[in-house]
Amino acid sequence: MLDAACCLVRRDLLLAWRRRSDVATALLFFVIVASLFPLGVGAEPNLLRAIAPGVIWVAALLSSMLSLSRLFAADHADGTLEQMLLGASPLGVIAAAKAAAHWIVSGLPLAVIAPLIALQYGLAPELYGVLIATLLLGTPVLSLIGAIGAALTLGLRGGGVLLSLLVLPLYVPVLIMGAGAVDMASAGVDPAGRLLLLGAMLVFAAAFAPWAIAAALRISIE
Amino acid sequence: MSDYAFYLWGSYSVTFLLLFLEIFFLLKRKRETKA
Amino acid sequence: MSWFWYASPQTFYPLAGRMAPWFAGAALLLAVGGLYVGLFVAPTDAQQGEVYRVIYIHVPAAWMSMFIYVVMAGWAALGLAFNTRLSGMMASALAPTGALFTFIALWTGSLWGRPTWGTYWVWDARLTSELILLFLYLGFIALQAAIYDPRRADRAGALLAIVGAVNIPIIHYSVVWWNTLHQGASVSVTRAPTMAAQMLTGMLLMALAFWMYTIAVTLVRVRCIIREREG
Numbered sequence: 501m502l503d504a505a506c507c508l509v510r511r512d513l514l515l516a517w518r519r520r521s522d523v524a525t526a527l528l529f530f531v532i533v534a535s536l537f538p539l540g541v542g543a544e545p546n547l548l549r550a551i552a553p554g555v556i557w558v559a560a561l562l563s564s565m566l567s568l569s570r571l572f573a574a575d576h577a578d579g580t581l582e583q584m585l586l587g588a589s590p591l592g593v594i595a596a597a598k599a600a601a602h603w604i605v606s607g608l609p610l611a612v613i614a615p616l617i618a619l620q621y622g623l624a625p626e627l628y629g630v631l632i633a634t635l636l637l638g639t640p641v642l643s644l645i646g647a648i649g650a651a652l653t654l655g656l657r658g659g660g661v662l663l664s665l666l667v668l669p670l671y672v673p674v675l676i677m678g679a680g681a682v683d684m685a686s687a688g689v690d691p692a693g694r695l696l697l698l699g700a701m702l703v704f705a706a707a708f709a710p711w712a713i714a715a716a717l718r719i720s721i722e
Numbered sequence: 723m724s725d726y727a728f729y730l731w732g733s734y735s736v737t738f739l740l741l742f743l744e745i746f747f748l749l750k751r752k753r754e755t756k757a
Numbered sequence: 758m759s760w761f762w763y764a765s766p767q768t769f770y771p772l773a774g775r776m777a778p779w780f781a782g783a784a785l786l787l788a789v790g791g792l793y794v795g796l797f798v799a800p801t802d803a804q805q806g807e808v809y810r811v812i813y814i815h816v817p818a819a820w821m822s823m824f825i826y827v828v829m830a831g832w833a834a835l836g837l838a839f840n841t842r843l844s845g846m847m848a849s850a851l852a853p854t855g856a857l858f859t860f861i862a863l864w865t866g867s868l869w870g871r872p873t874w875g876t877y878w879v880w881d882a883r884l885t886s887e888l889i890l891l892f893l894y895l896g897f898i899a900l901q902a903a904i905y906d907p908r909r910a911d912r913a914g915a916l917l918a919i920v921g922a923v924n925i926p927i928i929h930y931s932v933v934w935w936n937t938l939h940q941g942a943s944v945s946v947t948r949a950p951t952m953a954a955q956m957l958t959g960m961l962l963m964a965l966a967f968w969m970y971t972i973a974v975t976l977v978r979v980r981c982i983i984r985e986r987e988g
Binding site for chain 1 (some may be wrong): 896912924930932
């Protein structure tokens, strides 16, 4: 079972590597969106410092969501997905593996790039650690929840936008906890509690989302 | 608070208008499916 | 056994037709009673004056918006578990009314906020949670509208409704926490005045009225859905 999961993750990473530009585009989107806010609200340093965690988190949400519609579409188009449904591996494991691969490609890089954005916004350097921690804990949850939406909207017209409408309300707790932890840290309060809550969300999502993704895949394909 | 009438009646009238519209469109749908 | 007898759309259809007028009548009576108590019998509030009377719509509508979502998710779960067609139809029939009450709660909350707190929109925990609930309803409706096959639409919507229902407590807790973090001594638009007995009676009557209304409207709507799908 673990073999199948690792195999699938490696396959997805290989496929993503072959289409590096798609991945790079999503990451570039993250940077561009984060750069748009100062242009919109003005470059007042205190304002930017205050909105930095929120902006970075919203940009991470949107960027992570961009690549979701592709999650199952390619496999669905060439019939691989049906093979996975019929195969020996439990569909939940396959779902978890695909979400993991999505995270490695779309979520993990955000945690790496985020300090650069934080630098642009003048966020205090001692907060970088908390910021990265929230992104590392939160972006897998985004991938897992997003995969449910991707599975539900598989093959539908208006898929990408519909996917956003379905998934963004469910993202709200992660956004609140993630940005809120950084805000708390900037106010001098220990964010450990919030980080633990993010961790709890991750555990909860990791436990239940694969089941929901599998159920959604079965609904969409049969 | 002295011009509460606007807010109060604004709330009640919009509510009843929306409920009325819901019933109106539902009955219209009912007529169309019966046809 | 009698429950499963009515689980078939064909047998439920005439039953729904017979029941709907009774619920509509009950809704009307309760609404008249509730409005009478709320607008004429209940005393004026010491702090907010007459404008507080919005709560006779706002609070019942908010209660219904949440109650309907839970019921919707319940029907959805039944449909997925027992693979019954009618359960999915009931969930679909409930959604528009649920969304409507959510909007009414938001609208009346906003109009209540303006005279009492000065702005039309306050990012208070309850209003923000209601807003997200509206998005959840609209997402459900949009998903079902985008799927051509009714069975797939029912099942996909059902899964979404269940995922949404599981998330609602998490969303609510997050928003409450967010609100305390960012507003400090927060002012809540939906803080009701200290409850005189007549106020509570008025609110309960209106809540029951909305509930009966919802049942009546849902029964008529599900009949339309049955006709549309099964000919």
